[in-house]
Amino acid sequence: MAISNLGLVIKKTRQELLKEKRSLSILIAVLLFAILSIAVGFTRYADTQKTVQQYREETRKNWEKRPDKHPHRMAHYGYMVFRNAHPLQIFDGGIDDFLGNVIFLEAHKQNTANLSEAGSSGTLVRFGTFSSAFILQTIVPLILIFLGFGLVAREREDATLKLLHVQGLSARTIIWGKVLGLWQFSLLFVLPLIPIVFVAALLLDVASWSDVLLRLVLLFPAYMVFYFFISTLTVIISARSRSAATALVGLIGCWLFMVLFLPKGIQFLAQHTYPTPSRIAFETKVEEEVLKVGDSHNPDDPHFKHLKDSLLSHYKVKTTQELPINYSGVVMKEGERISSKIYADHLKALEDQYHHQQQLTTISGFVNPVVAIKNLSMLASGTDYFAYDRFKQQAETYRYELAQHMNELQIQHIANVKGDKPAVVNKSYWKQFPEFRYQFVQLDESIKSQWLPLLATAFWLLLSVGLIETSSKKLKLI
Amino acid sequence: MNNYLYKQFFRNRGNLAALLLLWLAGTVGIYTGKRFLERNEDIIAKSASYQQQSIAKNVALHQDNMGLLLYYLKFNFVNETPKLAALNIGMRDLNPSIQGVTIRNLEEQKHNSDFYNPANAAAGNFDFSFVLVFLFPLVIIAFCYNLISEDQEKGTWKLLSVQSGNLRRLIDAKILLRLLAISVVYLILLLTAVIWIGIPLDTHLLIYTSIGWLYLVFWFVLCRWIISFQGSSAQNALVLVVCWVAMNFIIPMSANLIFQKIYPVKEGLEAQMAQREGYHNKWDEAKAPTMQQFYKAYPQFSQYKVGENVGSSYVWYYAMQHAGDMEAAGAAKAYDQQLKHRNDAAILLGYILPNVQTQLMGGREAGTGMENYLAYGEALQQFHEAQRLFFYPLIFSEQRAGLVDWSRQTVKVFSDSRKSDPLQLFLPYLFFITLLFVLSNQKFKKLC
Numbered sequence: 001m002a003i004s005n006l007g008l009v010i011k012k013t014r015q016e017l018l019k020e021k022r023s024l025s026i027l028i029a030v031l032l033f034a035i036l037s038i039a040v041g042f043t044r045y046a047d048t049q050k051t052v053q054q055y056r057e058e059t060r061k062n063w064e065k066r067p068d069k070h071p072h073r074m075a076h077y078g079y080m081v082f083r084n085a086h087p088l089q090i091f092d093g094g095i096d097d098f099l100g101n102v103i104f105l106e107a108h109k110q111n112t113a114n115l116s117e118a119g120s121s122g123t124l125v126r127f128g129t130f131s132s133a134f135i136l137q138t139i140v141p142l143i144l145i146f147l148g149f150g151l152v153a154r155e156r157e158d159a160t161l162k163l164l165h166v167q168g169l170s171a172r173t174i175i176w177g178k179v180l181g182l183w184q185f186s187l188l189f190v191l192p193l194i195p196i197v198f199v200a201a202l203l204l205d206v207a208s209w210s211d212v213l214l215r216l217v218l219l220f221p222a223y224m225v226f227y228f229f230i231s232t233l234t235v236i237i238s239a240r241s242r243s244a245a246t247a248l249v250g251l252i253g254c255w256l257f258m259v260l261f262l263p264k265g266i267q268f269l270a271q272h273t274y275p276t277p278s279r280i281a282f283e284t285k286v287e288e289e290v291l292k293v294g295d296s297h298n299p300d301d302p303h304f305k306h307l308k309d310s311l312l313s314h315y316k317v318k319t320t321q322e323l324p325i326n327y328s329g330v331v332m333k334e335g336e337r338i339s340s341k342i343y344a345d346h347l348k349a350l351e352d353q354y355h356h357q358q359q360l361t362t363i364s365g366f367v368n369p370v371v372a373i374k375n376l377s378m379l380a381s382g383t384d385y386f387a388y389d390r391f392k393q394q395a396e397t398y399r400y401e402l403a404q405h406m407n408e409l410q411i412q413h414i415a416n417v418k419g420d421k422p423a424v425v426n427k428s429y430w431k432q433f434p435e436f437r438y439q440f441v442q443l444d445e446s447i448k449s450q451w452l453p454l455l456a457t458a459f460w461l462l463l464s465v466g467l468i469e470t471s472s473k474k475l476k477l478i
Numbered sequence: 479m480n481n482y483l484y485k486q487f488f489r490n491r492g493n494l495a496a497l498l499l500l501w502l503a504g505t506v507g508i509y510t511g512k513r514f515l516e517r518n519e520d521i522i523a524k525s526a527s528y529q530q531q532s533i534a535k536n537v538a539l540h541q542d543n544m545g546l547l548l549y550y551l552k553f554n555f556v557n558e559t560p561k562l563a564a565l566n567i568g569m570r571d572l573n574p575s576i577q578g579v580t581i582r583n584l585e586e587q588k589h590n591s592d593f594y595n596p597a598n599a600a601a602g603n604f605d606f607s608f609v610l611v612f613l614f615p616l617v618i619i620a621f622c623y624n625l626i627s628e629d630q631e632k633g634t635w636k637l638l639s640v641q642s643g644n645l646r647r648l649i650d651a652k653i654l655l656r657l658l659a660i661s662v663v664y665l666i667l668l669l670t671a672v673i674w675i676g677i678p679l680d681t682h683l684l685i686y687t688s689i690g691w692l693y694l695v696f697w698f699v700l701c702r703w704i705i706s707f708q709g710s711s712a713q714n715a716l717v718l719v720v721c722w723v724a725m726n727f728i729i730p731m732s733a734n735l736i737f738q739k740i741y742p743v744k745e746g747l748e749a750q751m752a753q754r755e756g757y758h759n760k761w762d763e764a765k766a767p768t769m770q771q772f773y774k775a776y777p778q779f780s781q782y783k784v785g786e787n788v789g790s791s792y793v794w795y796y797a798m799q800h801a802g803d804m805e806a807a808g809a810a811k812a813y814d815q816q817l818k819h820r821n822d823a824a825i826l827l828g829y830i831l832p833n834v835q836t837q838l839m840g841g842r843e844a845g846t847g848m849e850n851y852l853a854y855g856e857a858l859q860q861f862h863e864a865q866r867l868f869f870y871p872l873i874f875s876e877q878r879a880g881l882v883d884w885s886r887q888t889v890k891v892f893s894d895s896r897k898s899d900p901l902q903l904f905l906p907y908l909f910f911i912t913l914l915f916v917l918s919n920q921k922f923k924k925l926c
Contacts (some may be wrong), residue, residue: 033728037735044739051744055751062755067762077758080750098572098596102747104586114589115746117738118599118819119572122848124737124824124834125843126568126602127730134731142723146716199751245711249620252719257610260612261503267601268510278521279592280554280578291535354595361597385597 005169009177010184013151017185023147027188030140034132041090041131041446042200049206052082052101068424070414072332075406078106081395081436083113086382087204088215090469091197092133094383097125103392105399105436107336107406110343112279113392132193133377137370138259140189141230144182145251148234151178152475153244162477171475175468178235179228186227194220207440214443219380225461226373232464258370266364266371272356275296276350280423289342296361307334329410336403344396351389358385365456372456379446379453386450390441397437405433480651487655492824496617504667505611507606511564512675514603518559518575525554525576526889533887537879544873547790555861557854560845561677562686566837568846572599576889577858581869583802584862585753585810588855589746590831606671607840610690611833612726614660615697619718621656622701624711625649633712646922649702657698664694667815682843682896684903685903692907693836699914706921725833733827741819749809758804760798771804772797776867784875793874796866814852821848829906839903847896857892 014393017023059080066074100113128134152174155161164174194216197247201212234251241247260306277285293303308320311330320327365372413425447454487493533551540547540799556576565572574592602608626649642648668687677683702716760768765786772793773780782793828835841847872882 033732037732038741040735046733047739047742048744051742055747058751069762073761078756080754082747095596095600099598100591102750104750112591112593115590115743115750116572116591116596117570117743119591120743120746120813120820121734121738122817122821122824122851123568123846124730124734124820124827126601126837127726127734127834129738130728130731130735135726138727139723142719146719248712248715252715254615263601264604264608267598268506268604271595271598272513275517276593276595278576279574279590280521280525280576281736282593283578284532287532288535291539298574307765350593354597357595358597385595388596414863452730 006173006180006458009173010181011436013178013181014184017182020147023185024144026147030135030189031192034135034189035196037130037132037135038090038193038196038200041093042204043269045085045087045090045204049084049204050083053222053357055080056082060435065365066427066430068427070424071329071406071409071429072107074430075403077109078104079398079402079436080104081398081438083391084206084438084440086387086440087201087206088197088219090204090384091131091193091219091231092377092381092383093129093131094133094378094381095385095388096383097121097129099388103395105402107332107338107403108342110347110396110399113395132197133374133381136189136193137226137373137377140186140227140251141258141370142255143189143221144186144230145234145248145255147185148178148182148231149238149248149251150244151182151235152237152239153241153247156478157244157478158240159478160204165477170472171470171477172469175235175239175472175475179231179468182231182234183228185226186231190220190223192228208467211405211440211443215380215382218443218447219377222376222380222457225457226369229369229460229464232467236467239471239475258368262364262368263371263374266361266368270360273360274353274356276282276353276393282346282350286343286346289346290339293338293342295416303338304331304334307331314461323416326411326414329407329412329414333404333407333411336400336407340400340403341432354385362452362456365453368458369456369460372453372460375450375453376457379450380443382440382443382446384446384450386446387441390445391438394438395436480655483651483655487652493621493659494537496726499660500609500613500617500660501663501667503609504606504663505670507604507609508564508667508671508674510603511567511605511671514567514571514605515559515561515564515675518570521620522556522559522576522889525556525578529554529578529887529889537884544869544877544879547879548581548869548873550580550920551863552580553861553887554578554889555858555884555891557850557857558845558891558893560682560894561675562682563846564675564677565671565686566603566797566840566846567603567605568607568841568844569848569851570846571603573851579858579862579865581796581799581862581866583753583757583799583808584859585749585803586757588858589750599832606667607837610664610693610840611836614664614694615722615726615833617657618660618694618697618701619715619722621660622653622698622705623714623718624700624705624746624827625652625710626705626708627714630708649705653698653702657695660694661691664691674772685898686840686843688838689903689907692904692911693832696832696907696911696914699911703914703918703921706918719831725831729831730834737820737823741816741823743813743816743820745809745816747811749806749813752809753802753806756799757802760801765794768797768801769794772800775800775804775872779870779874781896789817796870796873800866813835814855817848817852824848834906835906837850837857839898842898843896845896850894850896853894861890861892 046069063077063079065079081103083099083103085096089096097117099116101115101117103113104111152161155164163175165171197213198216201207202209233254237245237250237254238247241250307330308327311323311327312318312320315323317323361371362375365375375384379386409425409429415423506909529552540550554576556577559570559575565744571594572591574590577586577588577590578724624631629638638648639645671677671678672683700721701718704721705714709717765784765788769784779793784791784794784797788794824834824838828838831883838847842849
């Protein structure tokens with residue numbers, strides 16, 4: 001294929017798309033909508049950030065100003081942790097709306113993250129929330145279809161396709177040229193957004209510039225690959241259809257399939273293949289097992305009786321009252337360890353089911369390019385399930401440390417027998433326990449545990465090339 | 479002539495395939511709802527025995543410590559799920575249909591959501607309402623976009639205008655035939671749902687069916703108007719698909735983003751902070767003010783005095799828990815108010831967008847919308863209060879647990895009345911249908 005010829009076809013395709021008044025106004029409208037959504041997302045993020053920051057400081061202030069107290073009361077006073085979304089949420093909200101925003105952490109109890117934006121939004125949220133990512137994933141492909149459905153079919157209808165061939169253009173050059181021309185045009189929807197998202201994310205002053213840059217470096221090439229596939233699909237269906245009208249119908253069908261049917265179908269399949277228990281069933285099971293293994297509040301429990309005997313022999317004393325340490329603190333610490341373990345085991349089983357469900361969706365990225373780009377886009381924006389999982393893990397680790405730290409304070413400082421030492425510890429200990437700081441999940445960590453979406457994107461790139469090559473062999477000129 | 483139109487429509491394999499596809503999608507949607515309902519019913523059915531087991535175990539463990547026993551005991555309260563909810567799952571997958579609460583501070587417990595996979599929730603349910611709101615219009619568009627332009631493009635339009643006395647009647651007959659075909663599929667699906675799921679034949683079902691059908695009529699009239707401009711097939715298809723995308727995606731999604739921004743719900747977080755401070759601070763304060771506040775709310779318990787130097791007392795403990803609720807009450811109410819604002823804004827949007835109207839009002843009829851969530855929240859509070867009032871005297875007078883009739887502590891159910899104003903329900907549809915009908919008639923006048 002002669003390079004100069006290919007360049008000519010690309011240039012002609014691109015310029016014809018640009019020349020049309022309609023496509024230019026669509027381009028402007030799309031960019032305007034995208035920028036507006038980023039702007040609204042920006043102020044919303046800043047508002048939330050301010051509120052969360054305020055409540056976080058208040059939580060800390062309240063924690064530090066607690067008076068002298070029994071450590072176990074402090075463990076029940078607990079801590080509130082608030083979730084922060086990654087600033088790239090302004091570009092791709094991912095599943096953020098459906099995530100709980102606050103977790104109350106206390107001893108003995110693992111609470112869920114509550115108060116999601118979706119839960120407080122009513123049925124309207126079923127239509128989704130607007131974002132640039134939504135436009136780029138759903139609307140722009142539809143636009144490309146509408147602008148490109150006639151690229152080959154119409155030339156055939158007008159008999160100009162034969163003319164091109166006679167003039168020495170191979171079928172391969174024509175197809176490659178049309179695809180690349182449409183693809184270059186599609187980049188106009190993506191490229192202007194890169195600096196805007198970059199600057200907006202930096203202005204929020206939450207993540208470092210290198211982190212944002214790294215994420216964008218992954219994000220936008222992924223969209224470019226996605227559009228390469230959409231351009232290929234458009235041109236190939238246009239080339240294989242009898243008329244431009246049938247090409248359009250076929251392409252709209254493909255779009256519906258990729259955007260509506262497949263994602264929902266896979267989600268349905270996932271939920272029914274990997275069912276999950278209800279909260280009530282879950283909690284009843286956990287309670288049952290905790291009561292079975294050992295109840296730290298029950299003095300006659302066999303497990304704790306064993307603990308008592310070993311302590312007594314270790315300190316060579318006869319009764320718990322003679323122990324140099326606070327006995328009920330030891331009991332509580334052991335109880336926390338046991339109940340946390342049971343809860344964690346059950347939670348792991350539940351999360352495994354979710355993980356299987358996620359895995360099915362990820363794999364469907366090899367069948368559906370829209371899911372592939374959706375997954376990768378969320379991953380790069382730090383608004384995916386993995387990021388949420390990390391938040392919950394960090395919160396649970398903090399909760400466990402808090403509870404055990406308080407138990408330790410009780411063991412060391414609280415009188416074992418009344419009157420020995422005071423029943424409270426000094427408030428200065430509260431300050432010493434560090435604040436909860438949520439660490440955003442690092443991009444490389446995300447990728448390491450989920451490389452399939454990346455692979456899926458590469459797969460679609462290769463498939464596109466393959467499709468173009470095979471289609472150019474079958475191109476009907478008349 | 480109608481016989482001929484009928485043959486023309488059904489001889490087209492594409493048309494039959496589209497109707498079949500619609501039927502298939504609708505059936506999958508109904509199946510999704512059925513599965514959802516079954517899981518829900520299973521959870522609720524099991525909760526009764528779970529509650530019994532839990533009560534038995536804890537009563538055995540804390541025979542003579544009523545205060546500690548009630549610290550542990552959870553009482554389940556069901557938000558009744560109407561069978562119709564299978565057709566419009568609405569918010570019921572996010573908000574639990576059953577909640578267990580202890581008689582401690584309610585604010586801390588009431589937002590405890592059920593476990594759900596957020597990725598699944600974000601993708602949304604493939605329920606019947608989704609098929610109705612999103613997919614039916616697409617088939618309607620496919621049926622109608624080229625009703626005039628096809629003949630114009632094939633060159634048979636002139637022939638038709640010579641042979642047929644009234645072109646408008648011809649077009650209307652074609653549209654009516656398609657409306658009939660779509661309505662038959664719609665009604666078959668609903669009939670399937672009624673039999674398969676066992677949805678009771680009541681006014682809610684009637685309203686649900688009517689608004690759904692009016693929504694379909696709306697799309698036919700919209701198509702009638704668009705094709706009356708006599709654009710090319712491709713142009714009509716483009717305009718109608720753009721309408722569909724704008725109505726189903728762009729406008730409601732942007733509205734959602736804007737409502738979330740205009741009505742922030744930080745009060746939810748505020749209430750969480752307030753209840754926690756309200757309760758826990760009382761441990762470090764003098765007992766008298768806490769008790770005063772408690773006696774003011776419940777004068778009937780003022781006989782249970784708590785001395786300042788008493789080490790621990792369950793009267794004081796539950797008075798502190800009560801204080802948590804009291805101090806969060808303002809923020810909690812403000813939070814509910816914001817939810818109501820968001821919902822009211824959505825309802826306003828429904829007046830101008832029939833698809834939003836269908837989704838929202840369908841949800842209201844099925845008891846899966848925000849109205850139901852708020853009503854249930856209120857009922858939960860009353861239930862919680864009733865449980866408190868029942869157990870407070872038993873705890874305060876230090877009754878033995880064995881003396882309480884625990885068999886009466888069964889799972890209680892809240893049934894929503896789901897009232898709707900017919901004017902609010904139907905007027906938006908009727909307005910748009912009439913408007914578009916009149917507008918397209920104007921255009922049709924120039925047809926011949």
